[in-house]
Amino acid sequence: MLLTLAGCAALERASDRWWEARRDSSAQAPDPATTPEPVIQVYAARTVGWRGVFGVHTWVALKPTGAPAYRRYEVIGWGVDRGAPAIRVDRTGPDNHWFGSRPELLVDARGDGVGELITRVEMAVARYPYTATYRTWPGPNSNTFVAWIGREVPELRLHLPPTAIGKDYLPNGAPVGRTPGGRGGQVSLLGLAGVLAGWDEGIELNLLGLTFGLDVLSPALKLPVAGRVGISPSPARAAR
Secondary structure, eight states, X not given: OHHHHHHHHHHHXXXXXXXXXXXXXXXXXXXXXXXXXXXXXXXXXXXXXXXXXXXXXXXXXXXXXXXSSOEEEEEOOXXXXXXXXXXXXXXXXXXXOBTTBOOEEEEEEXXXXXXXXXXXXXXXXXXXXXXXXXOSSSSXXXXXXXXXXXXXXXXXXXXXXXXXXXXXXXXXXXXXEEOTTSXXXXXXXXXXXXXXXXXXXXXXXXXXXXXXXXXXXXXXXXXXXXXXXXXXOOOBOOOO
16 A cells, blocks of 8 residues: 555656756755855655656765855766766755655764765765766666765765665675665675665665665665655764
């Protein structure tokens, strides 16, 4: 029943004229003019069209100490097959609606020590191995990119939603790796099948890119389409 309701809601949004949908700020990123401290935020929003029934698009926004604006990094597939870079920078604001979908804040790290983490995130962006490749399924895609950042900077304690299809596509085809949250491990066959166990994520089973799991820390079931069914975790704070 929950899967049906979630699917119907997503399909209703997918039927909208997505190119006319709102893309303004969701008012979740602190104003740089009144927030001199460094900030790292990670967001997830349901994707455009029918893909939004199954998955989300994720991105990271950074604001160094005293910076007048954010720098937003994300992977977008549009145009990659024609030579456009997969990583796009500052395409829109740090917390903007994604074609009608209000983003969920996954990480909100500020203050002492975050400036150093920003440098490490930017280094991870520069090392991303799929700068000229994009595949919606099973990856590499936007969620592969953000999961890569989480693994490279485990202090972010990144907990990606089960609808982040592509998060289990491990870099360079590796069969084993660290979880995006940094405090666990996973086995994955090119993002098509695998298992994951981590302090932040709980236990997950990946079948053809779809996640089934149980979150113990913030009790919830993890299901395709519906996402989390239970307690929603608070945005992660970077480990000091």
